Amino acid sequence: MMQRPALVLCDLDGTLVDSMPDLANAIDAMMAELELPLCGEEKVRHWVGNGAERLVKRALTDDFHAEPDAELFDKAFPLFVAAYAQNNGEFSRLYDGVLEGLIWLQQQDFHLGCVTNKPEQFTIPLLEQLDIKDFFPLIISGDTLPAKKPDPLPLLHAAKYFNVLPTDSLFIGDSINDVTAARAAGFKVLCVSYGYNHGQDIRMANPDKIVDSLTELPHCLSV
Numbered sequence: 442m443m444q445r446p447a448l449v450l451c452d453l454d455g456t457l458v459d460s461m462p463d464l465a466n467a468i469d470a471m472m473a474e475l476e477l478p479l480c481g482e483e484k485v486r487h488w489v490g491n492g493a494e495r496l497v498k499r500a501l502t503d504d505f506h507a508e509p510d511a512e513l514f515d516k517a518f519p520l521f522v523a524a525y526a527q528n529n530g531e532f533s534r535l536y537d538g539v540l541e542g543l544i545w546l547q548q549q550d551f552h553l554g555c556v557t558n559k560p561e562q563f564t565i566p567l568l569e570q571l572d573i574k575d576f577f578p579l580i581i582s583g584d585t586l587p588a589k590k591p592d593p594l595p596l597l598h599a600a601k602y603f604n605v606l607p608t609d610s611l612f613i614g615d616s617i618n619d620v621t622a623a624r625a626a627g628f629k630v631l632c633v634s635y636g637y638n639h640g641q642d643i644r645m646a647n648p649d650k651i652v653d654s655l656t657e658l659p660h661c662l663s664v
C-alpha cells in the first residue's frame with residue numbers, strides 16, 4: 442500500500458490514452474510529403490515520450506538521439522503539426538480501466554492534474570474529445586513551462602499550484618521520463634505496464650508500484 446496522496450498527476454500518452462495510431466499516421470503523412478521512407482507504428486511507438494520535436498527528429502534520423510539537418514527539420518516540423526492537428530483523436534482511445542480509475546481518484550478528493558510532454562495545442566483537444574478534460578483542474582503540456590519531463594519542473598510547479606508537498610504527491614505514468622521526473626521532484630511514482638516506454642519494460646525503471654489497469658488504484662493507495 443502506498444500512503445494517501447494529496448495530489449495525483451497523470452501522464453497522458455501511453456497512460457490514459459493510446460494515441461499511437463494518430464501519431465504514427467501523422468508522422469508518416471509528414472514522411473510521405475518529404476518523400477522519405479515511412480516509419481510505421483512500431484518504430485513511432487518507441488519514439489514517443491519526449492515531445493513532438495524530438496519525435497520528428499527521431500523519425501527524420503531513424504535514431505533516438507541524432508540531430509537532423511536543421512533545414513530538413515524546419516521543413517518537416519510544420520508538416521507533422523498540420524497532419525496531427527487534422528487527425529489528433531481520430532483513432533485515439535482511452536485504455537481500459539482509465540475512466541473507472543479517474544472517477545475513483547476524483548471521488549477521493551485528491552487534487553488532480555495532467556502532465557504531458559505533448560504540445561498544448563494537441564493536449565487540450567484530445568482531452569476534450571475523449572471527455573476527460575474536466576477531471577483535471579490543472580493541465581501542463583510539453584510547451585507550457587520552460588522544461589518538460591524528465592525535468593521535475595512541471596511536477597514541482599503542480600505541487601506549488603495546489604500548495605502541497607511533493608512528498609505527499611503521486612505521479613502516474615508509463616515511461617522512464619515519468620519515473621525520472623517524479624524521483625527528481627520527490628514524488629512517489631506508479632506506472633502502468635501497458636504504455637510505450639521506448640520499447641523497454643517499465644519494471645527496469647523501478648517505480649514504486651506497477652499496475653496493469655487503473656482499476657487497481659483502490660488496492661494500491663490507502664485512503
Ligand SMILES: O=C(O)COP(=O)(O)O
Pocket residue numbers: 452453454455489490491492493556557558559560590
Ligand atoms: O508527446 C509525447 O512525447 C508523449 O507525451 P506523454 O507521454 O508525456 O503524454
Ligand SMILES: [Mg+2]
Pocket residue numbers: 452453454455456490614615616636637
Ligand atoms: Mg507517456
